[in-house]
Amino acid sequence: MRYFIKLSYFGKAYHGWQNQPDSISVQEVLEEKLSLVLRSKTDVVGAGRTDAGVHATQMFAHFNHDLEIDVAELKYKLNSMLPKDIAIAEIFEVVEDAHARFDAVSRSYEYHIVKEKNAFLKDHAWYLKPALDLEKMNEAAAILQEYTNFKCFSKTRTDVRTYNCRIDHAEWKMKDDKLIFHITADRFLRNMVRAVVGTLVEIGQGKYPVSHMHQVIKSEDRGKAGTSVPAHGLYLTRIEYPDNIRIR
Numbered sequence: 001m002r003y004f005i006k007l008s009y010f011g012k013a014y015h016g017w018q019n020q021p022d023s024i025s026v027q028e029v030l031e032e033k034l035s036l037v038l039r040s041k042t043d044v045v046g047a048g049r050t051d052a053g054v055h056a057t058q059m060f061a062h063f064n065h066d067l068e069i070d071v072a073e074l075k076y077k078l079n080s081m082l083p084k085d086i087a088i089a090e091i092f093e094v095v096e097d098a099h100a101r102f103d104a105v106s107r108s109y110e111y112h113i114v115k116e117k118n119a120f121l122k123d124h125a126w127y128l129k130p131a132l133d134l135e136k137m138n139e140a141a142a143i144l145q146e147y148t149n150f151k152c153f154s155k156t157r158t159d160v161r162t163y164n165c166r167i168d169h170a171e172w173k174m175k176d177d178k179l180i181f182h183i184t185a186d187r188f189l190r191n192m193v194r195a196v197v198g199t200l201v202e203i204g205q206g207k208y209p210v211s212h213m214h215q216v217i218k219s220e221d222r223g224k225a226g227t228s229v230p231a232h233g234l235y236l237t238r239i240e241y242p243d244n245i246r247i248r
Contacts, residue, residue: 001064001067001068001069002062002094002096003062003064003065003071003091003094004060004061004091004092004093004100004245004246005060005062005090005091006058006060006088006090007056007060007086007089008056008059008087009056009059009085009087010055010085011052011054011085011232012055012085012123012232013083013085014052015052016050016051016052016053017049017056017059018046026056027046027061029083029086030044030078031043031044033078033082034063037074037077037081038065038074042063042065043063044061044062044063045061045099046059046061047061048236050234050236051190051191051231051234054234054235054236055234056237057236057237058236058238059239060100060104060239062094062098062099062100069091071090071091071092075090075091092246092247094247095245095246095247098241103245104239104240104241105186105240105241106186106240107186107187107239108169108182108184108236108238108239109182109183109188109193109234109236109237110180110234110237111126111180111183111193111233112124112179112180112233112234113125113126113127113178113179113180113181113233114126114127115127115129115179116177118177125178125233126229126230126232126233131205132179132204132205133203133204133206134179136203137172138171139210140199140200140210140212141170141171141172141181141200143210143214144196144213144217145168145169145170147167148164148166149163149164149220150164150217151163151220151221151222152195152217152219152220152222152224152225153192153196153199153222154190154192155189155191163220165187165188165189165192166185166186166187167183167185168184168186169182169183170183170184171183181200184238194229194231194234195226197229197233197234198227198229199216199225199226200213201229202226202227
């Protein structure tokens with residue numbers, strides 16, 4: 001039987017979601033505790049990667065188990081054993097071939113910027129003092145939906161077969177004292193959101209015109225895009241799946 005785990009985590013202490021040979025990851029910690037509870041080695045497959053230091057308010061992973069599981073009891077036991085920066089929200093059974101990564105139809109991220117120094121948000125948002133032109137940043141963000149090839153925003157050493165993504169939404173909004181970038185796509189490349197934000201910030205600072213976004217994307221050159229912004233401002237916020245994968 002296959003089960004999905006819906007979880008969240010604060011990424012500061014972890015070298016991203018995916019297992020690493022010499023660094024602790026969220027996946028490693030979750031697999032360790034799940035294996036202890038189920039009394040057998042249990043691997044989990046996540047919906048995707050997040051970079052070191054990136055947070056997730058919503059993440060999904062799947063695992064297999066031969067016996068029927070009391071999901072409420074498993075959730076309770078896992079939350080009791082996991083560190084405070086990883087929390088299980090739900091566990092549910094899915095159809096046998098459901099896949100946390102390949103069945104996801106969209107993913108959403110947010111990037112948080114604060115304009116005033118805030119001691120309580122130092123690990124939650126990027127403190128950026130220079131003024132930003134929100135209107136120009138949103139004009140440039142809208143250009144993203146005109147393209148599908150985003151090689152310019154991908155890490156150079158990566159094993160992906162295609163650099164194509166379908167961006168459905170990209171917009172900056174002010175919320176209280178935060179400037180938040182919202183982006184939704186069918187998939188994302190490694191480091192893509194942080195590179196997109198870096199490019200938009202350079203436009204917002206007046207270093208380039210809005211049309212610079214066209215030039216960057218058409219170049220297919222990571223060197224033409226903006227600097228990758230700090231990881232601690234980035235949040236994976238939502239992953240969507242077809243309704244028919246869930247059994248109960």
